[in-house]
Amino acid sequence: MEHLTPLPSRPTHVEIPLSMPDITDLEIEHVLRVLRSGRLSIGPVVEHFERMVARRAGRRHGVACCSGTAGLHMVMTALGIGPGDEVVTTPFSFIASSNCILYVGATPVFVDIEPRSLNMDPALVEGAITPRTKAILAVETFGNPAHMEAYRRIAARHEVPLIEDCCEGLGGGWGATPVGGFGRVGVFGFYPNKQITTGEGGMIVTDDDRLAAVCRSLRNQGRAINPTASTGAWLSHERLGYNFRLPEMNAALGVAQMERLDEIIAARQRVAARYIRLLGGHHDVILPTIDEDASMSWFVFVVRLSERYSGDERDRVIEGLRRHEIGASNYFPCIHLQPFYRERFGFREGMFPVAERVSQRTVALPFHNRLAEEEQEFVVHTLEHMIERESLHRG
Numbered sequence: 001m002e003h004l005t006p007l008p009s010r011p012t013h014v015e016i017p018l019s020m021p022d023i024t025d026l027e028i029e030h031v032l033r034v035l036r037s038g039r040l041s042i043g044p045v046v047e048h049f050e051r052m053v054a055r056r057a058g059r060r061h062g063v064a065c066c067s068g069t070a071g072l073h074m075v076m077t078a079l080g081i082g083p084g085d086e087v088v089t090t091p092f093s094f095i096a097s098s099n100c101i102l103y104v105g106a107t108p109v110f111v112d113i114e115p116r117s118l119n120m121d122p123a124l125v126e127g128a129i130t131p132r133t134k135a136i137l138a139v140e141t142f143g144n145p146a147h148m149e150a151y152r153r154i155a156a157r158h159e160v161p162l163i164e165d166c167c168e169g170l171g172g173g174w175g176a177t178p179v180g181g182f183g184r185v186g187v188f189g190f191y192p193n194k195q196i197t198t199g200e201g202g203m204i205v206t207d208d209d210r211l212a213a214v215c216r217s218l219r220n221q222g223r224a225i226n227p228t229a230s231t232g233a234w235l236s237h238e239r240l241g242y243n244f245r246l247p248e249m250n251a252a253l254g255v256a257q258m259e260r261l262d263e264i265i266a267a268r269q270r271v272a273a274r275y276i277r278l279l280g281g282h283h284d285v286i287l288p289t290i291d292e293d294a295s296m297s298w299f300v301f302v303v304r305l306s307e308r309y310s311g312d313e314r315d316r317v318i319e320g321l322r323r324h325e326i327g328a329s330n331y332f333p334c335i336h337l338q339p340f341y342r343e344r345f346g347f348r349e350g351m352f353p354v355a356e357r358v359s360q361r362t363v364a365l366p367f368h369n370r371l372a373e374e375e376q377e378f379v380v381h382t383l384e385h386m387i388e389r390e391s392l393h394r395g
């Protein structure tokens with residue numbers, strides 16, 4: 001009779017969260033300075049934050065906005081993508097990377113992923129291009145910049161822009177190219193679970209002067225880009241714009257986080273390396289595969305159960321972790337199988353088999369800068385325990 005290995009006792013009595021922002025006195029001081037200044041929107045701190053992020057991505061322009069999703073929405077509009085147009089993209093991502101295509105009335109054309117990097121399979125991207133394709137929208141899934149150069153070559157060959165949804169990859173790179181530097185345009189996101197946060201926020205980065213100017217106008221009610229002396233810029237609206245501005249307080253938080261970006265990434269790399277060491281060699285756990293040309297800033301730490309395990313078994317492993325107050329999640333369910341997408345487009349199981357197989361077996365583990373080694377050991381032992389329990393159950 002086989003017995004389950006007993007669980008070690010937990011190192012703390014508090015929950016181990018899935019993610020946590022890293023806020024220090026520096027961030028607090030920067031935000032307070034804005035509050036004391038009396039200038040809370042459309043000011044110098046946003047411009048400073050834009051220069052910092054653009055420089056990090058090796059780009060001429062940064063256009064800050066109120067979320068990554070808003071940034072993607074503006075990019076689709078600014079590129080003139082609309083009804084009847086197709087955008088080639090991944091079904092294995094956070095929903096925003098696909099929703100932005102729907103906002104402008106265009107059609108997402110999903111292609112399956114390549115199982116090592118979990119990014120789109122470049123061969124399938126090439127095959128999905130039609131005369132209606134208006135862009136390729138690529139995501140650095142979980143921060144992995146694999147295949148970006150291949151997508152860039154395919155986009156150039158077909159004369160369509162590459163849009164980089166780099167919301168998960170700030171500070172990473174491939175060879176000498178920083179994340180945010182691959183596409184015609186890239187979009188970062190600063191929700192609290194990302195590498196850096198502004199609370200809510202996003203940033204468009206590009207070398208294209210015109211595209212940046214149109215995005216600035218869209219962000220601020222479509223105000224005129226080149227105002228004439230007679231109309232003035234402020235109350236002349238030359239396109240349908242939005243209020244997608246980033247407040248100065250949020251930008252101040254971003255400036256402080258950017259000042260600490262290298263320290264933040266180093267901490268994430270240490271935590272990731274510990275997980276890799278603790279989990280390496282486990283037969284039923286597939287670790288993230290990182291190419292030697294990639295430098296990772298680590299958005300999340302996602303492992304996969306081997307093919308022996310079903311989606312239900314994976315779900316029970318996650319429930320088991322949560323019962324022990326360990327934050328774990330099923331990053332990500334496939335976009336094409338989301339209720340809204342099934343209904344609107346008639347997508348079904350089996351259409352993107354690699355993405356579906358992967359998404360049924362992923363487990364995102366607690367991951368943040370201050371995760372202690374004892375906490376990681378407890379997470380790993382609990383994960384191993386839950387996996388073992390599933391395989392004993394099955395007999």
Ligand SMILES: *Cc1c(COP(=O)(O)O)cnc(C)c1O
Pocket residue numbers: 067068069070093094096097139165167168189190191201202
């Ligand atoms: C986080 C994220 C976004 C943007 O999210 P917001 O919450 O709108 O800032 C977009 N795409 C991907 C792939 C993301 O992970």
